[in-house]
Amino acid sequence: MVLLGSKTGSVSVVMKVSQQQGRLRIGVVGGGQLARMLGESASALGLRLSVLAQRGDDAAVEVAAEFAIGSPQDGRDLTLFAGGVDVMTFDHELVDLDAVSSLSTDGHHIYPSAAALRFAVHKVYQRSAMVAANIPVPRHCILAPYSDDDFDAFADLLGHVPVVKADHGGYDGRGVLVSSSLDEARDFARALSASTTVLLEEAVELESEVAVIVVTDRHGNQVTYPVVDTRQESGMCVEVNFPSALSPARSAEALAVARRVAEIVGAVGVLAVELFVTPSGILLNEVAARPHNSGHWTIEGSVTSQFENHLRAVSGLPLGSTDALAARASMVNLVGSDSPTDLAGALAIPGLHLHDYGKSWAVGRKLGHVCVIGDDESVRVRAWKGAEFLGTGAARSL
Amino acid sequence: MVLLGSKTGSVSVVMKVSQQQGRLRIGVVGGGQLARMLGESASALGLRLSVLAQRGDDAAVEVAAEFAIGSPQDGRDLTLFAGGVDVMTFDHELVDLDAVSSLSTDGHHIYPSAAALRFAVHKVYQRSAMVAANIPVPRHCILAPYSDDDFDAFADLLGHVPVVKADHGGYDGRGVLVSSSLDEARDFARALSASTTVLLEEAVELESEVAVIVVTDRHGNQVTYPVVDTRQESGMCVEVNFPSALSPARSAEALAVARRVAEIVGAVGVLAVELFVTPSGILLNEVAARPHNSGHWTIEGSVTSQFENHLRAVSGLPLGSTDALAARASMVNLVGSDSPTDLAGALAIPGLHLHDYGKSWAVGRKLGHVCVIGDDESVRVRAWKGAEFLGTGAARSL
Numbered sequence: 001m002v003l004l005g006s007k008t009g010s011v012s013v014v015m016k017v018s019q020q021q022g023r024l025r026i027g028v029v030g031g032g033q034l035a036r037m038l039g040e041s042a043s044a045l046g047l048r049l050s051v052l053a054q055r056g057d058d059a060a061v062e063v064a065a066e067f068a069i070g071s072p073q074d075g076r077d078l079t080l081f082a083g084g085v086d087v088m089t090f091d092h093e094l095v096d097l098d099a100v101s102s103l104s105t106d107g108h109h110i111y112p113s114a115a116a117l118r119f120a121v122h123k124v125y126q127r128s129a130m131v132a133a134n135i136p137v138p139r140h141c142i143l144a145p146y147s148d149d150d151f152d153a154f155a156d157l158l159g160h161v162p163v164v165k166a167d168h169g170g171y172d173g174r175g176v177l178v179s180s181s182l183d184e185a186r187d188f189a190r191a192l193s194a195s196t197t198v199l200l201e202e203a204v205e206l207e208s209e210v211a212v213i214v215v216t217d218r219h220g221n222q223v224t225y226p227v228v229d230t231r232q233e234s235g236m237c238v239e240v241n242f243p244s245a246l247s248p249a250r251s252a253e254a255l256a257v258a259r260r261v262a263e264i265v266g267a268v269g270v271l272a273v274e275l276f277v278t279p280s281g282i283l284l285n286e287v288a289a290r291p292h293n294s295g296h297w298t299i300e301g302s303v304t305s306q307f308e309n310h311l312r313a314v315s316g317l318p319l320g321s322t323d324a325l326a327a328r329a330s331m332v333n334l335v336g337s338d339s340p341t342d343l344a345g346a347l348a349i350p351g352l353h354l355h356d357y358g359k360s361w362a363v364g365r366k367l368g369h370v371c372v373i374g375d376d377e378s379v380r381v382r383a384w385k386g387a388e389f390l391g392t393g394a395a396r397s398l
Numbered sequence: 399m400v401l402l403g404s405k406t407g408s409v410s411v412v413m414k415v416s417q418q419q420g421r422l423r424i425g426v427v428g429g430g431q432l433a434r435m436l437g438e439s440a441s442a443l444g445l446r447l448s449v450l451a452q453r454g455d456d457a458a459v460e461v462a463a464e465f466a467i468g469s470p471q472d473g474r475d476l477t478l479f480a481g482g483v484d485v486m487t488f489d490h491e492l493v494d495l496d497a498v499s500s501l502s503t504d505g506h507h508i509y510p511s512a513a514a515l516r517f518a519v520h521k522v523y524q525r526s527a528m529v530a531a532n533i534p535v536p537r538h539c540i541l542a543p544y545s546d547d548d549f550d551a552f553a554d555l556l557g558h559v560p561v562v563k564a565d566h567g568g569y570d571g572r573g574v575l576v577s578s579s580l581d582e583a584r585d586f587a588r589a590l591s592a593s594t595t596v597l598l599e600e601a602v603e604l605e606s607e608v609a610v611i612v613v614t615d616r617h618g619n620q621v622t623y624p625v626v627d628t629r630q631e632s633g634m635c636v637e638v639n640f641p642s643a644l645s646p647a648r649s650a651e652a653l654a655v656a657r658r659v660a661e662i663v664g665a666v667g668v669l670a671v672e673l674f675v676t677p678s679g680i681l682l683n684e685v686a687a688r689p690h691n692s693g694h695w696t697i698e699g700s701v702t703s704q705f706e707n708h709l710r711a712v713s714g715l716p717l718g719s720t721d722a723l724a725a726r727a728s729m730v731n732l733v734g735s736d737s738p739t740d741l742a743g744a745l746a747i748p749g750l751h752l753h754d755y756g757k758s759w760a761v762g763r764k765l766g767h768v769c770v771i772g773d774d775e776s777v778r779v780r781a782w783k784g785a786e787f788l789g790t791g792a793a794r795s796l
Contacts, residue, residue, distance in 0.1 A: 023756065040438050043461045046754025046766065063441045065460035303749050318746040325723055348716040351701050356444025358421065368444065 023048050024315055025065075027081055029072045030091025031058030033357035033366070034291045034307075037299070038091075039063040041308040047315065051091075052081045059357045060091070075099030082108045089269060089314045090290050093120040094169070111218070111314040112267035112289040119265045120289050124167045124197050130284055133264050135257065137284045138163075138276065140201040146193030151186050154200050164189045167197035176235055178203065207277045209285070210244050211294035212258035214271045215309045218316050222262060223309070225302060225322045227254045230274070230294050236366070237293040241380060242301060242329040246277065253282045261287060270295065270310040293333065293369075298322075300353050301329035301373045326373040330380040332387040334368040336361050339391030346370070346389035349382050354390075367392075421446050422713055423463075425479055427470045428489025429456030431755035431764070432689045432705075435697070436489075437461040439706040445713065449489075450479045457755045458489070473497030480506045487667060487712045488688050491518040492567070509616070509712040510687040514665035518687050522565045522595050528682055531662050533655065535682045536561075536674065538599040544591030549584050552598050562587045565595035574633050576601065605675045607683070608642050609692035610656035612669045613707045616714050620660060621707070623700060623720045625652045628672070628692050634764070635691040639778060640699060640727040644675065651680045659685060668693065668708040691731070691767075696720075698751050699727035699771045724771040728781040730790075732766040734759050737789030744768070744787035747780050752788075765790075 024047050028035040031053030039060055042049040051064040052072060061067045068084070070077030072095040082088050082103045088110045101114035119126045124144070130137050141154040141162070155162055161182050166175035175196075177188040189198045209232060213225040227244040230237055244251055258273040265271055265287055272292030274285040295306035304312075304320025312319055334356075346352060349372075356368040370386040372379040422445050426433040429451025437458055440447040449462040450470060459465045466482070468475030470493040480486050480501045486508045499512035517524045522542070528535050539552040539560070553560055559580050564573035573594075575586040587596045607630060611623040625642040628635055642649060656671040663669055663685055670690030672683040693704035702710075702718025710717055732754075744750060747770075754766040768784040770777040 036441060039461070040441050043434060043438050043756070044751070044753045046752070046756050048460060048756075062446065062463035063437070063461055312745060317742055320745065320750075321748055344715055347710060347718065350719055352718075353442070354444070355442045358441070358444050358446075 024087065025050055025085045026311065026315065027052065027085030027088045028060065028064075028091050029078065029081065029088060029095055031055075031060040031064070031067065032091050033059045033355075033359070033368075035060030035091040036063055036357055037296075037307045037355070038089075038291065038311060041305060041311055045308065045311060045315075047311060050081075050085050052077065057360065059359050062358060072096070075102075079103060082110070087111065087314050089310070090117070093117045093289060095121075097121060109314075111269050112265075112271075116265050116267035116271075116289045119267075119287050122168050123165055123199050123286075126287065127199065129264065130261070133260070135261055135264065135284050136281060138201045138204050140199055143189065143193065143198040143200060146190065146198050148186060148190065151189055151200065152182075155182060155185075158202050160203055161185050162200035163203050164192065165199040165201060166192050166195075167199060169196060174235070204276050204278050204283060207279060208245070210246060210254050210275050210277055210282075211240070211292070212254055212273045212275065213292065213295040213298070213306050213322075214258050214262035214273060215306070215313055215319055215322075216262060216266075216268055216271065217313045217319050218268050221319060222259060223319045223322050224255055224259065225295060225298055225306065226324060227251045228294055228297065236335070237333060239333070239380075239383070240294050240297055240331040242297055242324065243327075250277060250282065257282050257284065265289060269313045270306050293366075296355070296369050297329040297331040297371050297373075299355070300371050301325055326379075327375045328377065328379045329371060329373040330383040331369055331371045332383045332392075333366055334370065334387060334390050334392045336363050336365040336367050337392055338363065341391040342389045346386045349386050349389070351379075352382060352386040354386070422485065423448055423483045424709065424713065425450065425483030425486045426458065426462075426489050427476065427479065427486060427493055429453075429458040429462075429465065430489050431457045431753075431757070431766075433458035433489040434461055434755055435694075435705045435753070436487075436689065436709060439703060439709055443706065443709060443713075445709060448479075448483050450475065455758065457757050460756060470494070473500075477501060480508070485509065485712050487708070488515070491515045491687060495519060507712075509667050510663075510665035510669075514663050514669075514687045517663045517665075517685050519566050521563055521597050521684075524685065525597065527662065528659070531658070533659055533662065533682050534679060536599045536602050538597055541587065541591065541596040541598060544588065544596050546584060546588065549587055549598065550580075553580060553583075556600050558601055559583050560598035561601050562590065563597040563599060564590050564593075565597060567594060572633070576633075602674050602676050602681060605677060606643070608644060608652050608673050608675055608680075609638070609690070610652055610671045610673065611690065611693040611696070611704050611720075612656055612660035612671060613704070613711055613717055613720075614660060614664075614666055614669065615711045615717050616666050619717060620657060621717045621720050622653055622657060623693060623696055623704065624722060625649045626692055626695065634733070635731060637731070637778075637781070638692050638695055638729040640695055640722065641725075648675060648680065655680050655682065663687065667711045668704050691764075694753070694767050695727040695729040695769050695771075697753070698769050699723055724777075725773045726775065726777045727769060727771040728778040729767055729769045730781045730785040731764055732768065732785055732788050732790045734761050734763040734765050735790055736761065739789040740787045744784045747784050747787070749777075750780060750784045752784070 027050045029052045031051045036059040039049045048065040050066040051060045078099045097114045104110045164177040179185045229241045229244045262271045267289040272288040276283040291306045299305045353371045372382040425448045427450045429449045434457040437447045446463040448464040449458045476497045495512045502508045562575040577583045627639045627642045660669045665687040670686040674681040697703045751769045770780040
C-alpha cells in the first residue's frame, strides 16, 4: 500500500492507493452528492474519481478514489488539483472562473469550459446572452447600478412586485426573493446590491415548470433526455416526474428551446435547462452546466444515467442512449426534518430506490432522494410514501 | 480532515474521512470486483463500505470508504477487521472459517455464517450434506485417503474418466480437471491428494448449465432471481443469458432445487446455486454464498441488483424486488488478452453497459464485464460485440 500525504498551498492530497496504470483520472471540483453519484458511475466505467472537497466529510469523499481538501474559489487550489488529474469537471459552478479559464488556456482538459459555466454563475450574463440569441426569457431589468427609483419604475411597468434575483451566488432558492410586498422586495434588492448586480424579473404566469437535460460530447454531438415536470418549493426542487404532462406540442417546444440553449452555452457534458411553462409559451428559467436534480431519475429510469453520460462526455467517449426504461418515473427529494425515519419501512415499498448522500443531518438540507420507475401512476405514490417513511420535511407537503 | 493510520498485527487500517455518525459500516472480507460492485450499491444506500483487502490496488479499495490490508486467512486480521465494522460479509470464501465462527459466537454480526460458507469452501462436505438432504448431485466418490486403486475402481464404475476436484482452494476452474486421459486425471488426483481431499465425479451428460441466485434475509425470507443460462470455458464463466432457454418445467425444477439448497445452506445474503441440466434432470454443481458472476446481469436487468439485495440482507433490511426490467439480458465477461481494446467503439454500441473492475491487466484475468438488456435477441450480439471491442480473449470464442 502506498499512502501519500502532501500539503501544498491550502490543498492537501491524500492518495488512497498506489498509482494505477493508464486509468483516466477524473477530477471533480466539489464533493457534494453530484460528485458522489458521478463516483458510482465512474467506478463501473473504470475511471478514477478524484474530488476537490471543502471538508473531509463531504458526500463524495468516502467513495472517491482520491480527494483533496481545498477551495474551488481559490485559483491556487484549482491549479494544484488540475495538475493531478487528466480531466477536470464540476459538482457545482461556484468556482473561480478566471482560474478555470487560465487552466484551459494552459492545456488542461476542463469540461465544461469557464465560458459555459459563466451562463450558470452569472444570471445577468445568461439573460443578456439569451435575449441576444432570441431565446424566450421572462421580462427582466438589470439594475446596475441599483436605484430605488429604477426598482419602482420596473415594478410599475410590470404592474406587480418583481422577483428579485442576485446576479451570482444563489442556488436552491438562496439569492432569490418572490414576495407580494413591494417594500420587502425593494429592501431585499437594495441589500443585495451591496454585493452583486440585481436582476428584477416579472413573476411569470406559471402553468408548470419543466426541465430538459442535454448532454454534449467533445465533438458537439448532442443527446437529450425527455422533458420532465419539476416541482419547487421555496426555490428548492421537491419532486420530478417523467413523463411531463405537457402537450406534445409544448414538449417539442421545450426540447427545441433546450437544444438551442445548449448550443449557445456550449457546455461539454450535462447541461440542465430549467424552463417555465406559461400560457404564451416556454421561457428559459435557469441553466446548470453539470448533472442536475431534475435528472436524478435517469439513474434508474434511463438506459444511460445523466452521471454516466456526463463522464462519457468529459472523457471524450461516445454518449449512451437516453431512452427511458419504463413508462413512468418519479423522484422525490429527501430533505432533513425532525420527523422520525423508518429505513426498513421505506425499503419494503416495491421498487423503491434510495439514494442516501451520506451527509450529516440538518433541517432543510437535501440528504438524498428516492426514485420509483414503472408503468402506472403508482410510481409517484410509492416515491412519496418512501419519502414519508424517511421522515423528510418535503414529504409532508404532498 | 482526519487521517488515521494504525498498524496492529498485519492489518493496517487507513480511514479516509472523519467518523460518520450513526451510519452502518459494512465490512467486506476481500477486495475484488464483488466488493467493488457492493460498494457502488452501498454508496446509494448510504452504507459505509470497509474492505479487508490483500493489496492496496485490489479492485474495491479505490471506491471503499475505508480499507484495511490483511489476510482473510489470518484469524487475528479477521478479528481486528470485525472489531471495526458493524456487519461483516464476504467477497470470497477463502477465509479462516474457524475464526469466522468464533467471531460470530463472540457476538459479531457476520453474514453469511461460517456454517454457510463451509458449503462453498469444502466440496466434499457440500456433496455429502446435499446427498443427505436428497438434493440431486452428480455421482461422485470421495478418496480419503487417496489411492490409485480406488481411483481406477471408480473410473471403471463410471465407464469414463472421472472429473477430479480438490475439496477446497479451487475457483474459476482451478483445482478441477476434466480430461479424457485416465493417466492425466490420475496423476492430477494423486498430486492434489498431497494437500487436500480428492473428490471424483462423473462427467455428467450436460444439456446446459444454469444458475439461480437466492437471497435470504436475516428473518429467513427468501427471494429468487429468474433462472439464467451460463456458459463456462475451462471452468471460468464466459457469458450469462436471461432468460434461460430451459423449458418451463425444467426451469421450475431448477428454482425448486435452488430454493431447497438455500434452505440447507442457510446463508443470509446472496447464495448462488450453479446447476447442471442433464437429460435425467437438474443436478447441483456448486454453491457460492456471496454475489456471483451469474448475477451480474441483475445490475441493469433487475429492479434490485444482487449486490443491493445482499447488502439489504446482511444489514437486516427488507429485500427488494427481483423482477426483471426487460425481456432479455446478456452478460459477457471481459478477460485479459493481447488484443487491442477500443473503449469508444464499445461504448458506441447502443445500450452497452460496461463494468470495468479497475484491475491491472493480465492475460486470462477477469477484468470486467459488459451487459445489455432489451426485448430481442440482439442483446447477446451487442454484448459480444462490446467484448470484442474490448479485446478480450473470451470474446474471440463466440
